[in-house]
Amino acid sequence: MSNPITAASSSTTGDITITSGLGRARTGGIPRNCSCGERIVELISKSQPNPYRRYYRCLYAASLRLENDDHVFKRVDEAFTDEIRQLHNQVRILEEKVQLLKATIRSERPTLMPKISGGCVPVIVGISVVVVVVAGIMMYK
Secondary structure, X not given: OOOOOOOOOOOOOOOOOEEOOEEOOOOOOOOOEOOOOOEEXXXXXXXXXXXXXXXXXXXXXXXXXXXXXXXXXXXXXXXXXXXXXHXXXXXXHHHHHHHHHHHHHHHHHHXXXXXXXXXXXXXHXXXXXXXXXXXXXXXXX
């Protein structure tokens, strides 16, 4: 007797199937869990229209060989494509935030670091601070 999970196949061609009023809910990216709470397994189709095509399926639905149900069914290549689109959108949003932060830093830089005329003034100020700190440490000992 064959294992129902490894022998599961489907003749469905998309990840949204509507038959007899029942429809599969679309999941974005790689599915993690089915809406029924069962985990997702990766299977290989043995059907004529999609031989050897990999897909994700709800373990419960796969073990009972359910078809046209509300449990998760999604082709692996479609899941990867969705996942890449989601990552691309996240990268685009992060790039926009970085650009906004850069613009904010550029606009606030003059108030954060006032310009001092004369190139050696900051060096002299820095040296005098070091001298005062060293003198304070020596006096403390």
